[in-house]
Amino acid sequence: MTWEPVIGIEVHVELMTASKMFCGCEVAHGGQPNTRVCPTCLGLPGALPVTNRAAIESIMSIGLALGCQISPRSVFHRKNYFYADLPKNYQISQFDVPVCHDGYLDIEVDGAARRVGIERAHMEEDTGKSIHIGLGGRIHAAERTLLDFNRSGVPLVEVVSRPDLRSAVEARAYAQELRSVIAELGVSDVRLEEGSIRFDANVSVRPEGSEQLGTKVEVKNMNSFRSLERAVGHEVERQTALLESGGSVVQETRHWDEESGVTHSMRVKEGSSDYRYFTEPDLVPLVMSPEWVAGLGARLPEMPAERRARYLSQGLAPSTAGVLSGLDPGLRAVYDDAVLSGASPQAAANWLTGEVVAWLRRSEADGPLTGLDGPNLAELIEMVDDGAVSSSAAKELLAGIMSGEGGPREIAERRDLLQVSDVGQLDGVIDSVLAENPDAVGEFRSGEEKVVGFLVGQIMKATGGKADPRLVNQLLREKMTG
Amino acid sequence: MAAGLADAGRLLRSGEITATALLEEALGTASRTEAQLHAFLTIDSEGAREAAAQADADFADGVDFGPLHGIPVALKDNLCTRGLETTAGSQILAGYVPPYDATVVERLRHGGAVIVGKTNLDEFAMGSSTENSAYGPTYNPWDLSRVPGGSSGGSAAVVAAGSALLGLGSDTGGSIRQPASLCGVVGMKPTYGTVSRYGLIAFASSLDQIGPFTRTVEDSAIALSTIWGHDPLDSTSYAGKYPDPVAGLERGVDGLKVGIVTELSGEGFEPGVEAATGDMLGRLEKAGVQLVEVSLPTFEIALSAYYLIAPAEASSNLARFDGIRYGLRVEGPTTEELMARTRAEGFGPEVTRRILLGTYSLSAGYYDAFYGQAQRVRAAIQEDFARAYDLVDVLVSPTSPTVAFEAGARTSDPLAMYLSDICNIPANMAGHPAMTVPIGLDDSGLPIGFQVMAPPLGEQIMYQVAAEVERQAAFVIAPTAVQVAR
Ligand SMILES: [Zn+2]
Numbered sequence: 001m002t003w004e005p006v007i008g009i010e011v012h013v014e015l016m017t018a019s020k021m022f023c024g025c026e027v028a029h030g031g032q033p034n035t036r037v038c039p040t041c042l043g044l045p046g047a048l049p050v051t052n053r054a055a056i057e058s059i060m061s062i063g064l065a066l067g068c069q070i071s072p073r074s075v076f077h078r079k080n081y082f083y084a085d086l087p088k089n090y091q092i093s094q095f096d097v098p099v100c101h102d103g104y105l106d107i108e109v110d111g112a113a114r115r116v117g118i119e120r121a122h123m124e125e126d127t128g129k130s131i132h133i134g135l136g137g138r139i140h141a142a143e144r145t146l147l148d149f150n151r152s153g154v155p156l157v158e159v160v161s162r163p164d165l166r167s168a169v170e171a172r173a174y175a176q177e178l179r180s181v182i183a184e185l186g187v188s189d190v191r192l193e194e195g196s197i198r199f200d201a202n203v204s205v206r207p208e209g210s211e212q213l214g215t216k217v218e219v220k221n222m223n224s225f226r227s228l229e230r231a232v233g234h235e236v237e238r239q240t241a242l243l244e245s246g247g248s249v250v251q252e253t254r255h256w257d258e259e260s261g262v263t264h265s266m267r268v269k270e271g272s273s274d275y276r277y278f279t280e281p282d283l284v285p286l287v288m289s290p291e292w293v294a295g296l297g298a299r300l301p302e303m304p305a306e307r308r309a310r311y312l313s314q315g316l317a318p319s320t321a322g323v324l325s326g327l328d329p330g331l332r333a334v335y336d337d338a339v340l341s342g343a344s345p346q347a348a349a350n351w352l353t354g355e356v357v358a359w360l361r362r363s364e365a366d367g368p369l370t371g372l373d374g375p376n377l378a379e380l381i382e383m384v385d386d387g388a389v390s391s392s393a394a395k396e397l398l399a400g401i402m403s404g405e406g407g408p409r410e411i412a413e414r415r416d417l418l419q420v421s422d423v424g425q426l427d428g429v430i431d432s433v434l435a436e437n438p439d440a441v442g443e444f445r446s447g448e449e450k451v452v453g454f455l456v457g458q459i460m461k462a463t464g465g466k467a468d469p470r471l472v473n474q475l476l477r478e479k480m481t482g
Numbered sequence: 483m484a485a486g487l488a489d490a491g492r493l494l495r496s497g498e499i500t501a502t503a504l505l506e507e508a509l510g511t512a513s514r515t516e517a518q519l520h521a522f523l524t525i526d527s528e529g530a531r532e533a534a535a536q537a538d539a540d541f542a543d544g545v546d547f548g549p550l551h552g553i554p555v556a557l558k559d560n561l562c563t564r565g566l567e568t569t570a571g572s573q574i575l576a577g578y579v580p581p582y583d584a585t586v587v588e589r590l591r592h593g594g595a596v597i598v599g600k601t602n603l604d605e606f607a608m609g610s611s612t613e614n615s616a617y618g619p620t621y622n623p624w625d626l627s628r629v630p631g632g633s634s635g636g637s638a639a640v641v642a643a644g645s646a647l648l649g650l651g652s653d654t655g656g657s658i659r660q661p662a663s664l665c666g667v668v669g670m671k672p673t674y675g676t677v678s679r680y681g682l683i684a685f686a687s688s689l690d691q692i693g694p695f696t697r698t699v700e701d702s703a704i705a706l707s708t709i710w711g712h713d714p715l716d717s718t719s720y721a722g723k724y725p726d727p728v729a730g731l732e733r734g735v736d737g738l739k740v741g742i743v744t745e746l747s748g749e750g751f752e753p754g755v756e757a758a759t760g761d762m763l764g765r766l767e768k769a770g771v772q773l774v775e776v777s778l779p780t781f782e783i784a785l786s787a788y789y790l791i792a793p794a795e796a797s798s799n800l801a802r803f804d805g806i807r808y809g810l811r812v813e814g815p816t817t818e819e820l821m822a823r824t825r826a827e828g829f830g831p832e833v834t835r836r837i838l839l840g841t842y843s844l845s846a847g848y849y850d851a852f853y854g855q856a857q858r859v860r861a862a863i864q865e866d867f868a869r870a871y872d873l874v875d876v877l878v879s880p881t882s883p884t885v886a887f888e889a890g891a892r893t894s895d896p897l898a899m900y901l902s903d904i905c906n907i908p909a910n911m912a913g914h915p916a917m918t919v920p921i922g923l924d925d926s927g928l929p930i931g932f933q934v935m936a937p938p939l940g941e942q943i944m945y946q947v948a949a950e951v952e953r954q955a956a957f958v959i960a961p962t963a964v965q966v967a968r
Contacts, residue, residue, distance in 0.1 A: 039580075039581065039582050042807060043802045043807070044562075044580065044581070044582075044807075044808070045562065045568070045570070045575065045578070045580070045683040045684075045802070045803075045808075046560075046561075046562040046580070046584060046679075046680065046681040046682055046683045046684070047582075047680070047681075048679060048680050048715060048716050048717065049717065050714065050715060050716075050717050051717065078798050080797075080798050080801060080844070082801065082804065082818070082821055084804075084806050084817045084821075087802065087806075087807065088801065088802045089801035089802055089804060090798050090801055145817065147806070147807075274845055274846045276797075276798070276841065276844035276845060276846075276849075277844075278794060278795075278798070278844055278849075278853060281686075281687035281688035281718075281795055282684075282687050282717060282718065283717045283718075284717050284718060
């Protein structure tokens with residue numbers, strides 16, 4: 001029997017708002033423990049939450065970018081469970097009326113496009129962090145647990161996909177694409193290593209062709225795209241093997257172990273499935289007016305998929321379009337401006353994804369590009385096309401531009417990098433070299449190709465290396481043939 | 483002794499008394515009565531003396547922060563006070579000192595009020611007799627063998643005895659009005675959302691509302707004017723225009739329509755209470771009101787619905803008391819065990835009962851039958867009220883079916899205790915304002931309260947009627963069981 005994997009992904013995204021979800025404490029990474037806290041995010045008696053409007057705008061933008069419906073009215077619920085780093089022992093979350101629902105995300109795997117349904121995106125607050133000390137940091141063996149509430153109350157958006165993914169590779173592609181969409185919106189720093197974006201996978205398998213869903217297992221603790229792909233792949237294999245050997249899958253939560261490359265069953269918390277959700281009485285319902293939604297929709301940036309499609313329509317190779325789309329907005333703006341200034345899209349993209357990125361990496365410049373803009377990149381490309389500079393000289397020019405030395409032509413003149421492309425001037429040099437080598441024409445006409453190389457070399461020497469070698473080659477052949 | 487805070491304010495400004503003298507009188511009363519009443523959990527003599535001295539200096543400098551400036555105030559111990567122990571009457575918060583002031587406390591401090599101390603209450607405001615306090619019960623100043631009512635029994639007793647001219651309490655299902663009635667003082671629950679809940683240790687968030695205990699109706703209106711108003715720290719705070727509660731006090735009641743709630747009489751209501759209520763209705767009619775009998779059938783089921791909603795919210799609100807960050811901690815081999823032991827030891831039996839009840843009613847499979855159904859009843863109560871207020875300006879009833887009952891009489895019978903608040907709970911369920919005014923004593927000399935209810939933000943007309951009730955009753959607050967004046 002062939003087994004079909006059915007995968008859904010839940011993504012938690014920490015928003016990068018100035019303050020926390022329900023209090024005025026700053027949202028930041030690092031720093032001393034328990035320094036960004038107040039009565040509300042510590043769950044002190046009597047403290048109350050107040051909704052952060054900026055966080056609601058962020059989740060609405062995420063929803064709009066994912067083609068979701070924005071609920072005109074949405075409510076917060078309390079999700080009740082006891083945990084030491086959850087200060088109120090309930091999490092303010094959403095239950096049956098999330099801010100966003102019914103959207104989609106288009107992904108591409110091996111050149112094939114797939115549309116993945118988004119069930120919902122809801123707003124909630126993050127928990128604090130437990131740090132287990134002693135005996136290897138394992139929770140049940142820890143000698144003591146330290147609590148840091150700096151993260152407590154940080155706005156968290158949970159995006160839940162439909163079970164539309166059919167392979168580990170697709171799961172990874174979905175996660176990466178979702179991350180790039182959120183990065184594009186600028187609402188989160190989406191740093192995997194900081195936990196700003198976290199992925200859980202719901203994995204089941206079923207006989208190919210079956211419409212029924214198999215028993216699903218939730219897989220947690222993947223901290224990179226690679227580990228997400230490995231974990232899902234492993235879980236699919238594990239379930240398939242289990243079913244093929246006549247066993248059955250248990251509905252549970254499993255923990256991915258990066259080192260051993262397998263998933264482990266987590267202890268099932270008693271009663272953990274009953275969160276006793278009820279409407280949060282300390283908060284009033286959210287009302288998302290059509291004007292508010294429309295205003296945010298109008299301010300949405302171009303999404304990565306739209307951008308790739310636009311690049312393809314400009315004639316870029318698919319691989320270049322993908323790489324260019326992933327560059328930072330400053331570099332993409334240079335591309336757009338260069339094309340507007342008349343540069344060939346592929347040439348502009350090649351420069352940006354090749355030399356420019358390499359130069360930036362070498363110089364470790366993170367900040368704005370000092371001298372590079374669309375018009376001077378277009379001019380540089382034109383100079384190369386016209387043979388005004390050699391390709392090696394062009395690279396030198398680019399470095400000059402980026403170091404802020406000026407425009408390409410200006411730098412080429414100052415550094416004496418322009419090639420002789422004047423036919424009249426080259427004619428005389430070619431004639432005198434041919435005169436010095438009377439046997440050459442005969443050898444060429446009898447099929448001795450290598451003589452051309454020798455002659456070009458002589459001509460380049462006579463011009464001090466500044467002649468355009470392509471032009472010299474062309475003129476030389478014309479003379480010898482003619 | 484001043485007749486109330488308005489009277490004291492006049493004396494302070496005319497220079498006849500000082501804030502310090504007023505405070506010393508209050509502290510003197512407290513020291514004479516506390517051994518019998520046990521109405522305070524904390525008396526902050528030092529802080530109060532500093533505040534009173536500051537008020538006197540302010541008055542000397544011609545600085546006047548308004549009607550509560552220099553007035554001795556007592557706060558129910560579920561209101562957070564920066565630097566002053568706040569226990570909510572629970573062992574689980576023994577020794578807890580909040581790092582911040584509740585919004586109402588901040589408003590009182592800005593108004594120059596002198597905070598005398600923190601008053602006793604049923605643990606986490608759950609109860610109707612102040613016998614559920616982990617720190618021992620409070621007794622009624624009119625009869626020391628009887629309860630003061632609850633849960634804000636401490637504040638009611640303090641104001642009746644005169645150890646403060648203003649007490650603040652919280653009213654989730656009658657916790658201001660019922661003890662005010664049993665102690666013979668004025669108690670008022672404002673429209674839900676008009677007084678900030680920020681810093682009030684939550685019992686049932688959708689029902690809790692802070693309000694004043696005073697010796698006169700005018701004092702109540704004046705105190706309300708200071709403590710209410712929009713607060714950006716409370717999302718449920720009302721942000722619109724607030725009525726002026728004082729404006730109608732002298733207006734009289736001629737031409738007003740007063741609705742008598744038919745469901746709040748008969749079985750379970752003491753004859754003395756019914757007689758005093760009937761007498762007051764007659765007086766009001768003579769004063770010019772048109773009496774209308776109004777039936778609100780949902781009042782019969784309000785109590786049951788309340789005992790599903792309030793414990794449900796409480797079960798979640800009280801989850802934070804886990805021994806991890808503050809308050810009592812009972813160590814255990816695991817975090818879960820630490821939490822379980824702390825809660826088992828820290829909560830009293832009534833709190834435990836309500837947490838279990840609430841946890842059950844929110845559980846999967848029961849939610850709709852219990853909590854969901856109770857919310858539908860709540861909507862029906864609001865509709866009932868709305869229909870009634872189409873016919874009348876205010877609704878009236880006894881505040882409590884009985885006068886103060888014997889201490890211990892209902893402690894072993896939760897249902898009998900729950901029935902104490904039968905007249906009060908509908909206003910909480912609807913979020914409407916309601917208040918009680920003392921109208922007389924029964925044959926055994928115990929105070930009887932008269933309840934006035936009004937539509938949301940109807941505080942002005944409610945006070946207008948309450949002021950007439952007060953004039954008609956001419957009730958004198960002179961508790962007989964304690965020595966209240968020199
Ligand atoms: Zn905070």
